[in-house]
Amino acid sequence: MIKEGDTVHLKGKKDSFFVIVKQNEEFSTHKGTIKFNDIIGKNYGDTVLTHKGEEFLILKPTLYELIMFGIKRHTQIIYPKDSAYITLKLGLTSGMKVLESGIGSGGLTIVMANALNPDGRIYAYEKEEKFLKTAMKNLQLAKLDHIVVPHLQDLSEPIEEKDFDAAFIDVREPWLYIENVKKVLKRGAPIGFLVPTTNQIVEVLKELKRLNFIDIEVEEILQRHYKPVPDRLRPEDRMVAHTGYLIFAKNG
Incomplete structure (x- = not known):
């Protein structure tokens, strides 16, 4: 009811x-x-x-419908094809403490918060107040705002919380903040990144290697929909192809 x-x-x-x-x-x-x-x-x-x-x-x-059609967007969102995979790669479950930087409109945050519900928490760092307010309203729509602790700052400033179980960074120059995040990330804990270009991948990889991260992976996910017509089954004319490159590692 x-x-x-x-x-x-x-x-x-x-x-x-x-x-x-x-x-x-x-x-x-x-x-x-x-x-x-x-x-x-x-x-x-x-x-x-x-x-x-x-x-x-x-x-x-469904969460998919809320993210794709229901939430207000100020920024490009991380699509469900990526956010669901990110959540699995980070191993998110209730009770975990997660750092997220670059919350944007909250598309990924909603998926991660759903996995962390009811006892996990996301400490979300976003330097744009407009984005942070919109993301929190979107989380209210999904009934998951209680999972997120918002911070109006970027990762160049000191990070007060410690002992994070996982982290995800989606900002323009993520390599600038990896060292700060490493200091508050548990040993062996996973970290992920999303970047749109290959030259950004190179910079992230250099910093991960320098800081002795392990199990480094670079991936890309493509999704193709098909027209559900039995007599002429074929791919849709348009598809969600390149949305970003995913990088994962563990704190060594």
């Missing part, structure tokens, strides 16, 4: 909206206004009408 504070996916014939249900409030669309009181108490899979009589199906959004 849907209750106040739940996030719902309102799916119409052509339009979709992702909203947090609030008692005695309304949500306005070009198809009409929906009263949240008409949603509270219903079950996912039920429908609700706008004041114009337009019908919307009430669905429980």
Whole structure:
């Protein structure tokens, strides 16, 4: 049963909206206004009408849908094809303490926070206040903001927390901060990076080697969708190809 504070996916014939249900409030669309009181108490899979009589199906959004279609973006996000893999490579589970630098719009943060829920924490470092505020609102939409401890700073400043179980860095020049992160990362703990160009990979690799990191890997993930038509199954004309290079290592 849907209750106040739940996030719902309102799916119409052509339009979709992702909203947090609030008692005695309304949500306005070009198809009409929906009263949240008409949603509270219903079950996912039920429908609700706008004041114009337009019908919307009430669905429980998946994390994928929230990230790809629901969250507000100020920056390019890390796509689920990468964020799910990053989460597995870092071995994230509840109870872990994770450092993230360059939170952006929070796409990766949502996936990592979901893996860390309920007892893990992400200490998120972001120097742009606008990005940090947007990311925290997006985390509220996913009901995962309680997992994240936001810091309005970059990693050039002293890092107060210690003994991190894992770290991920997504900034323009990550090699500048690896030494600072190494000091607060547990011995043997994994670290990951995302960079868009090969020359950035080289700089990161140089610094990882200099600082005696081990198990260094460089990877790229490509994803291809197919048209789900039985009589003419074929790849989609467009695909999410290069989004970034992934680098992983462990603190030696």
